[in-house]
Amino acid sequence: MGDTKQGLNGAYYGPAVPPRQAARSIGRGSSCCCGPCCLLCTLFKFLLSIIITLGIIVLILWLVFRPNEGKVYVEKAALSQFSLSNGTLAYNLSMDISIRNPNRRISLYYDYIEAVAYYDDSRFGFTTLPTFYQGHKNTSMLYPVFKGQQVALGNSATTFNRENTEGFFYVKVDINTKVRYKVWFIKSNKYKPHAECKLKLPVPGSSAVFEKTKCDVDLF
Numbered sequence: 065m066g067d068t069k070q071g072l073n074g075a076y077y078g079p080a081v082p083p084r085q086a087a088r089s090i091g092r093g094s095s096c097c098c099g100p101c102c103l104l105c106t107l108f109k110f111l112l113s114i115i116i117t118l119g120i121i122v123l124i125l126w127l128v129f130r131p132n133e134g135k136v137y138v139e140k141a142a143l144s145q146f147s148l149s150n151g152t153l154a155y156n157l158s159m160d161i162s163i164r165n166p167n168r169r170i171s172l173y174y175d176y177i178e179a180v181a182y183y184d185d186s187r188f189g190f191t192t193l194p195t196f197y198q199g200h201k202n203t204s205m206l207y208p209v210f211k212g213q214q215v216a217l218g219n220s221a222t223t224f225n226r227e228n229t230e231g232f233f234y235v236k237v238d239i240n241t242k243v244r245y246k247v248w249f250i251k252s253n254k255y256k257p258h259a260e261c262k263l264k265l266p267v268p269g270s271s272a273v274f275e276k277t278k279c280d281v282d283l284f
Contacts, residue, residue, distance in 0.1 A: 122250075131245055134172075135164035136259040136279040138237070139205075143265050146233055148224045153188055153216045157181060157265070159237065161206040161279075165198050169247060172198045175254060176242040179208040183235050184223045188214040208237070231270055237261045239279070258282045 138161055145156035159179075165172055174195050181189035189210030198204050216224070227233050239259040245252040261279035266272035 131170050131283070132166050133281045133283040134257065134259075135162075135166060136239065136261070136281055137162045137164075138261050138263060138277040138279065141263055141265055141274050141277075143233065143268050145211075146265075146268055148216055148221060151216050151221070153183065153214050153220065153224075155181075155183075155188060155210060155212065155214070157189065157210040157235065159206075159208050161208065161239070161261075162203055163198070163206065164203045165200060167200050169200060171200050171202075171246045173244040173246065173251070174198065174241055175244060176240075177206065178240050179206075179210075180238045180240065181210045181235060182238070183233070184216075184218060184220045186214075186217040186220060206239075228267055231267055231272060233265045233267060235263045235265055237263060255283070 138159055140158075140160040142158055143156065144158070145154055147154050161179075174197070177193040177195060179189075179191050179193060180187060189212065191208050191210060193206050193208060196204060224233075237260075239261065241257050241259075242254045243257055244254055259279040259281050261277060263277055264275070266274060
């Protein structure tokens with residue numbers, strides 16, 4: 065018969081047993097994946113790898129090209145008017161301020177600049193300044209002017225009389241900015257460097273000369 069096998073000795077062993085097929089493994093070890101869930105998982109992994117790679121690149125660039133703080137000086141300053149009468153301070157203060165970018169590979173976008181003047185811890189003047197782009201190893205100039213009247217606060221009269229007699233008024237000017245750093249074609253987010261300039265100003269009409277003053281800079 066065609067569906068039976070006989071041994072050499074004529075004995076009957078039954079029908080032939082088909083070969084055993086390897087079972088397909090299903091579960092965690094399976095490399096087969098299909099369907100929308102698998103597609104989303106693959107896309108997520110791809111995007112995550114891109115984000116991690118970009119983060120590493122940005123970190124390396126920051127460590128290599130990390131910016132040095134700028135150098136800020138008040139080159140000139142003059143009080144053409146600074147008088148206190150009936151509790152009101154009348155003022156006219158002009159300044160020449162230099163900002164130095166010491167970095168060799170980093171340029172800067174100054175997107176916002178303001179100058180605020182204080183006398184005896186009271187604010188008396190405020191002005192905004194033109195924005196500009198500053199290349200690497202470059203010095204830029206600012207020319208803030210404060211002019212007007214302001215009601216004096218606190219013990220300003222006492223301080224004013226004493227300093228007027230001594231021949232110098234002590235004024236603080238803060239320079240607040242919003243800056244973006246540029247390395248090659250990459251631009252950073254906005255940072256807020258701050259400079260504090262403590263000025264010793266000769267009283268109006270004095271023969272004394274203002275001395276160039278270095279400002280304290282806070283990079284962030």
